[in-house]
Amino acid sequence: MDYMIVGFQDVLNPTTLFWVTAGVTLGYVLGALPGLGKATGVAVAIPMTFYLDPTAALGMLIGIAKGSGAGSAVSAILLNTPGEPSSAPTALDGYPLARQGKAQKALKMGLYASVIGDLLSTLVLIMLAAPLARYALLIGPVELCAILLFSLTFIGGLSGSSMTKGMIAAAFGVFFATIGMETETFVPRLSFGLLELDDGLSLVPLAIGMLAVAEMIVQAGNIKALDHESAQIVDGAAREDRIITRDEWRRSIPAILRGTVIGSIVGILPGLGASVGSFISYGATRKASKTPEKFGTGMIEGVAAAESADNAVVPSSLIPLFALGIPGSVIAAILIAAFILHGLTPGPLMFVQQPRLVAGVYASMICASFIMLAIGYFGQRLFALVIRLPLRHIIPGVLLLCSIGAYMDTNSVFSIYVMLAFAVIGFFARKLDFSFVTFLIGFVIGPTLELTFRQSLQLLDHRTVNLVHHPIAAAFILLTLLTVVWLGRGNGRRVGMAPAVAAVPGLDTTPGDTTEIKRED
């Protein structure tokens, strides 16, 4: 604790604060730009930090990672183009809110949820790094496989009108995830001889195509809705459309806390990542809501759930790194290099050898949370102006941004083709009411599920009996079975009655798209 005070003294000086602020600002902007994310930002910034002192350097790099988590919500809400894939669920309710003239409200909630999720997760990191990390090692591939299997049951809650359609979409997501090199024989699957497909489809162009480009096409094809919405945006001047009301806070706080817990856990577990965290959190909040059918039409809790989880992942993914020296995420893996470069070898010994530097890093992380709040708060006023532009002027700009974002992912035109192909798929998914949310979940979870399943087969020596040595995995498998039975019985019918909303965000104001779907039976 004494060290924490020294740590804050090390951080609260103009130079260090300047670099942390620079990092958060850079991250915020990179996060808002589709295709550029934290990994790129941190990687490119590492050489820039050579000449800074360690606290400022590490504070700046972590600041980039944190800032981009919050920044990605901005483009998700305003343009339906998630700045990072992990903000895709934010767009589901954030964008409809923006179209209703409540952009500022959604942006504020996105920011507050981000900051709260980030700050609480940072505190979890500081308090629990050492004790929690011991459990992280208990989660091997077998346990991870069972946990992922369980998380797939959230598809039931996210399918929208028809569970069957939701599952079909999810299956397609898993199918597209199988493209690329097979992990055991290294034979490329479904690559049609294209070298670009050997490593599989990249999530960034795929998500941009399905979410943003498809949405823009739908919007562009609907001039009536355009005019209708432009008229609505004028109404957005009302004060309650710009602020978050007491009632909305009451509904959102549980979602934020749930998101923080889910995000923190996902961050600690190896190999899952922020996208899995935000999707699971969104699904869980929808499931817990009394009005799940309204999700996708502009529910403020949806934004809160997705953003809090998205941002909680970053600090907690440093827990295994700090406590054991094991990277729990891509960003942690990149940060290892930076830490070692600045004389801090991640691992249990660093608390003994460099307590002051560790405290400085912790203090700069806490400062970064507050700086993020300030930058977001003032930055949003600027960003929110975008929404005042008529949509017909926005669409070309967004399409340009989308293309740049897709291109930046791999620096090749092929990514733009991928984006366009999935824009077509996304367009028909919207028109035919297949949930692209479950598609994306299938796509995100599919590869890890396959890998961990193959790993489990080997680790269990090809014998199911050996599962008794993995009680955590066994418990999750049981839980999965129970959930499936429960969904199959009562819940499925309730979902079946709900109107088709989740699959068509942003467009439900037009009558043709929100027709009640007939009950399946």
Next chain:
Amino acid sequence: MTKLTRRSALGATLALALGCAGMCAPAAMAQEGYPDKPITMLVGYGAGGQTDLVARAAARAMSAQLGQPINVVNKPGVGGAVAARELGQAAPDGYTILFNSNALINLAPFLMQNAYFSPDEFDYAGMITAFQLALAAPKDAPFDDIAGYVEWAGKNPGSSFAALAPEARLYINEIMKKTGIKVNIVPVQSGSEVINTLLGGQVMLAYSGGIHYRYPDQIKTIAPTTTFRHPSAPEVPTIEEQGFPLGMDTRTTVILPKGTPQAIIDKLSAALEACRTDPDFKKITDSADIPIQYFDAAAARQEMESSTAKNKAIMQAAGVIAK
């Protein structure tokens, strides 16, 4: 119509003449003034990986020598094959270079059925770092070499081996073939997964790209799978010294399009050599336990050809490729 045609014909002729002047005349001059504009360095991996960081450090050190900026462009895909294909289409003028592991040319073509590159398809400005590839085990494992591991695995059937890359399967398959032990091969996809499975006790042996040297208190090296002993663990005999002639070396290499003028190759080679003494470059490689082993252009070509031939022979003997 005619007027238009004539005008455009004139324009075309003019453009052709200009283009020719632009292409032919400075071709000889370019070597004198090289480099007089920024150089593009392709990197065959995504931003943030270990080799990407080394490439960025090398780009900084080299651009200080050459007096022109070197822009790093990440072209991830199939271990650098996507970037190498693009390099093959670039003009051999020294303004497009590729920083990549040479496994792309001397190893991958024998193990994966995709783009095939042979050493003759490119020129080389040099090599700068070596990968400390090795078989590694948890520190508390009851064995210290391959013989010990074989004995342990014989007594403990059903144990697992973490395989990061296709060559990892080759190593364990060869060991199994020679000794008759049976081990499950667990596929892993990243260096951090290798570490996780070793520290979590899920596997007792793993193939590592060198990242395990960062965990000297938890992980030990059983056998370097290179032909040389590792600077990070000079006391551990290589896999060849332990009776398995399977040493395969890979190194970060500056690869150039075929036909690059010798004067330009020499300039790049000299610039690359400056990395050896560059303090920032050393800082990056030291922090990741990457040994600097510089090869100049001639030595790099020689190493490329001999290592490719050696690896091919190993694959043929193992039955991975047809003779």
